Amino acid sequence: MRRRSLPAMPGLGRPRIRHNGPVTTTEASTPAPAAGAPSTRRSTVMSIAGLATSALIALLTVVPSPYAIGSPGPTFDTLGTADGVELVEIKGAPTYMSSGELRLTTVSVQRAGSLPFSIGRVLAAWASQSEYVVPQESVYGTAEEEEEAQEQAAQEWISSQESATVSALEALGHPVPATLRIVGASERSNAADLVETDDVIVAVDGEDVETFTDLVDAVGDREAGDDIAVTVVRDGEQITETFATLDDGAGAAVMGLYIDPEFELPIDVTVGIEKVGGPSAGMMFSLGIMDRLTEEDELQGALVAGTGTIDATGDVGAIGGIRMKLIGARDAGAEWFLAPVENCAEVSGNIPDGLNVVAVDTLDDAYEAITRIGAGDTADLPGC
Template identity: 40%
Template sequence: MPRRTASMLASTLLLIAMLCAAVLIEVPYAGMSPGPTYNTLGKVHGEEVLSFPDRDVSDNRASGHLNMTTVRVTGSEYRMNLFEAVYGWISDDDAVVPHSTLYPDDKSAEEVDEENAEEFSRSQESAKVAALRELGRKVPTRVIVQSVLKGGPSQGVLHAGDVIKAVDGKRVRTPQQVADLVTKHEPGEKVRFTVVPADRAEAAEKAKKNPSALEGEELTLSTEKADDGRAIVGIQPGTAHTFPFPIKITLADVGGPSAGLMFSLGIVDKLTDEDLTGGAFVAGTGTIDDKGRVGAIGGIGMKTIAAREKGAEFFLTPARNCATAAADKPEGLTLVKVRTLDDALDSLEKIREDRLSGLPRCTTG
């Protein structure tokens, strides 16, 4: 066999061996790519994303898009090979991150999925609150027992959904106040809770009454010592709200808190006569709290790509994500900086009135 032919054959065999090795060698990374987007003003699988069972919104004139965006990630059990990792690193539309970034080593896949589902649920709650308050509706807030630690002092005494009215006789209005009052004690001391049991609170809700207005019951618990030395009673306090009417959000297989802003905008659009977009295709992302403040999210680059591929012209971007998003902006997509729900509504007004020069745009600086 000629030396040149032998060299080419050896090189080819070596290349094949390297490719096979790249496919077989597992690396501790996970992949992210642009996910689907959903118009909060439209339908998914024949069902309205946002619906209002007790209200007729059939005359709503919404004509454009207010699309929430998502990121597609590889599953917790998926093991990326070296070839896929290299492809992801050089691809403009994909990202490769350490596996532990998406799936921490100290949490099971089920725990991660549960956390994502809980964050998505809380984001829906906050989106409803922010939207209704923007529309001038009162939405009473109450402090509740969000969860009870198994084996802790509260197990069998307090229950998820119980309304916490006071701790040691002092009225509480936020979960942080509950934690502060409990940790004032030394481990082993008694702490007194005033609560409305979950079943009574649920009955009040069904009767469209504020559970916080009900008379509470006195319960005494012993505190125990946490790992950091603080006194605890083994609960996670949270908040719940009494809505003036039901708002239903129907969207499966989505997790995390990043759809909050777009849900709020969709609710405002559907409950008012104003067509917020004026027919424009607007997408966006961002967490939202009860006060309408917009927070940063992960995977911003994947979301802007997904939005533009779907046809979006404008992208509502959390202020803290602006620099990253602007550094690799898809062509033809205007990145609009938002810090609050009011910012987003002001920008939508400029878009529908074609006053685009006044939009607060994202920059790399």
């Protein structure tokens, strides 16, 4: 995600006020000691306490803190431009302009190593409604772990763009062919000893599977524990193996195989943001692609923000930092926000004034929502 530096905040202390005349107080007064009288024990203790407080305030102001601070990051219109470059550039198909905005939201995370801030700054962030504080290690870990996390986020960003393109095309009725290559099997899979790495799945129960969605639907049509017959191509020959499916832990059937689909995209989609990582912008990219590929002006001038992962089948998944993203959407002028159903528990009670949240579970849900928002038909849109 794009990082934004925030200025360090000074320590919190009471301002000193100069009085030119007598001071009136509602508290009981204590007679002042006579001129030249020795200091009382109370005045000595208070002086020491005052010095200690001043020292503590100074310490809070300058001592670095091993915490990370999260805040709303910038938003980007997937129908617009960033730094003069189209955010989503599509080649290989006609595209159409939109009168509205589809803004992906981000979270900016700072740590003491990249932007020195004090314990006082951390306390101020902890008390703020628009920031959050976590131990630095829980976000970054060691230097090696941070580098690995950044590489993973970059890879997830690339994969998210591909999934966004595939799901958008298929949602518009354009199936995307794929080579369904097996890259591994879980130890629990009943097919672990039957298939090999680089086998390509071509049929399930005798029916051809040409897209990743075909495969997902074929497996999802059965109960966990049911047998499934999978045909693969290995060294130029077709081989069919039959084995029992597994329970994914939520009652759904899975094969326990790891598939790396190689999609044959009919269009070329280029995303013009470099310093954003992770998969959470996937749904908003899918919506941007769908809007650009259709003549209909779905938004009709509306500004809609949102977040959510997307897979190649159009399923919208949960993300992190949604409370900050809600604030960022409000600050960007959005009146509507699309949130994954799985995030509703965190959304509830944290919606900024003036922002309306629509809960979505699939890309179809999200596309219907922006179309209805544009048409002003919002009375029964599902919320959190």
